[in-house]
């Protein structure tokens with residue numbers, strides 16, 4: 175594949191105005207509301223946001239992994255190498271998923287098949303998409319397992335998923351996603367079940383692949399420490415929308431959206447004084463039964479004013495590649 | 510909790526859990542994965558013991574064996590005066606409501622055909638005697654406590670995000686007012702604010718109901734917040750068991766030191782302390798090293814570490830370490846008894 179898409183100089187992936195709705199018995203759930211972002215070659219984009227804010231659904235929609243019904247695409251474009259993934263056939267999409275986009279799911283137990291050995295599941299895409307023979311694939315699968323830090327890989331390759339610990343299953347998912355050297359890797363909470371030393375090892379591995387292969391990575395996590403350590407840029411989601419986006423240092427130094435600020439305050443520290451009680455963001459997340467017509471964060475925001483109830487704020491640039499969707503920070507009520 | 514002699518609610522002695530390994534076409538039993546290999550600790554009533562350590566070191570297996578979700582290979586687990594390992598099925602059933610587990614893998618523990626209210630209410634139906642109305646009230650209370658919107662009560666598990674599902678599991682574990690809860694990575698899938706909310710909730714419940722927790726996590730900052738004492742595991746054994754502040758200020762075991770140094774600082778602008786990068790791979794628990802389990806990667810290992818297994822012993826008041834660097838008895842000639850059961854326990858019996 176030629177470097178980058180011809181019409182989008184350096185972007186490997188460009189998502190515009192993506193909208194996804196679930197139709198359930200209880201009515202509609204507007205999980206993704208006009209989400210736009212792009213990803214550059216070799217870049218690592220961190221995605222953070224409240225639980226239920228639409229991080230996973232956004233990523234699943236853009237590679238057509240949500241069953242429909244109940245999921246329904248209500249518009250947008252997902253451009254990969256000049257093609258709109260929302261418009262291609264199912265077969266083409268499957269090929270893209272196998273070879274161009276690697277995906278690590280949030281829930282490793284449900285995404286591994288319990289009746290096949292771990293080895294078989296790593297070998298399958300190698301045989302299907304990379305044209306390896308069974309014997310070659312087995313050797314490669316063992317290498318991949320070692321690469322993600324599973325000792326004694328040659329012996330454990332014949333284990334079934336339930337014989338692996340939570341973190342080991344997660345690493346199997348990572349091995350599968352990396353097996354075909356994808357252009358884009360989407361990692362949904364890839365290291366939540368991993369301890370810090372193995373996490374560090376995986377992060378180093380991923381950084382290396384990024385440099386060697388120019389792989390672009392989307393990394394969804396709740397762990398702001400991990401974000402601080404590896405991301406180039408960070409996108410913050412709330413209520414199915416992107417509310418802030420900035421280079422990583424800028425975001426930590428100069429957070430703008432009230433949600434981002436609150437989020438950064440909630441981290442317990444490893445050093446420093448131990449707080450008697452942890453900070454929380456008071457209030458409930460929005461329930462998203464309709465497309466937003468007002469700011470989704472307003473009920474929990476200390477800076478709320480009349481405009482926040484009338485109008486859903488759009489993202490506007492406030493600095494070099496830093497943008498934020500907030501009436502208050504846009505100067506509306508600075509006083 | 511500063512009583513002179515706190516009541517030990519949980520007493521674990523020399524717990525072992527081996528999983529057999531079968532190889533070849535004949536599926537012959539050729540060895541064992543020694544997931545837990547001689548672990549001993551106590552948890553006082555109302556205390557939180559943190560359990561940390563590398564992925565695959567046996568934390569979940571300890572948690573599961575404690576509640577007898579596995580039949581342990583050896584050792585004893587006494588909870589509230591009863592040895593769990595030898596209880597009859599009926600006695601075990603009666604004891605179940607008092608000990609609960611929040612699972613690492615939320616998806617696997619939720620029945621996909623039940624609504625959220627049914628899932629949370631199920632233990633209430635099974636073990637309680639509330640009227641339908643009281644039950645619903647209790648379900649709503651539990652949902653409030655874990656931060657799930659009441660309007661979600663009729664939804665099915667697949668309609669929730671990963672973090673929301675984890676909270677369903679927590680609400681369910683709390684339903685029967687247990688005394689002892691094993692929390693296996695209860696917050697890994699949650700965002701920081703909800704993590705804080707759940708941890709605050711666990712602490713509130715502990716204060717009001719005197720709950721006791723085994724808190725398994727790899728999030729060392731969260732463990733620092735919630736745990737009173739912390740056990741650091743490596744490859745099926747406890748490397749260090751110390752009071753929280755002592756451990757975080759000055760870890761004694763070389764593995765504990767490396768582990769704490771690897772934490773990501775959640776602020777790219779802060780200078781981090783020197784990170785100790787461990788060399789080499791974690792050995793397989795099916796073939797642990799002959800000497801100390803950590804000897805193959807330990808930056809401070811010496812000859813003895815490669816031939817003998819150190820036992821957990823109290824090296825400073827309240828601090829238990831399994832490491833020859835702290836062995837003061839070396840010259841006293843006690844080295845000839847590596848499996849001495851006396852030294853296999855944490856300190857003196859209370």
Ligand SMILES: Nc1ncnc2c1ncn2[C@@H]1O[C@H](COP(=O)(O)OP(=O)(O)OP(=O)(O)O)[C@@H](O)[C@H]1O
Pocket residue numbers: 196198203205223224225226227228229230231232244280667668669670671672673698699700
């Ligand atoms: N199949 C479904 N039917 C109905 N609603 C759904 C379904 N799947 C997800 N949702 C809803 O969509 C919203 C976004 O979910 P998503 O899984 O993207 O959240 P997330 O940001 O990944 O959260 P987490 O950090 O907890 O994983 C949530 O409110 C969730 O309840």
Ligand SMILES: Nc1ncnc2c1ncn2[C@@H]1O[C@H](COP(=O)(O)OP(=O)(O)OP(=O)(O)O)[C@@H](O)[C@H]1O
Pocket residue numbers: 336337338339340341342367368369528542543544562563564565566567568569570571613794
């Ligand atoms: N049912 C089983 N059969 C065989 N081996 C098992 C089984 N369950 C666990 N193991 C092995 O026991 C070891 C310890 O697993 P355990 O799940 O306790 O680790 P853990 O410390 O909880 O790790 P994680 O942090 O990744 O969850 C691992 O090597 C695992 O592969």
Ligand SMILES: [Mg+2]
Pocket residue numbers: 229230231280362670671672
């Ligand atoms: Mg998610």
Ligand SMILES: [Mg+2]
Pocket residue numbers: 339340341568569570613693
């Ligand atoms: Mg585990």
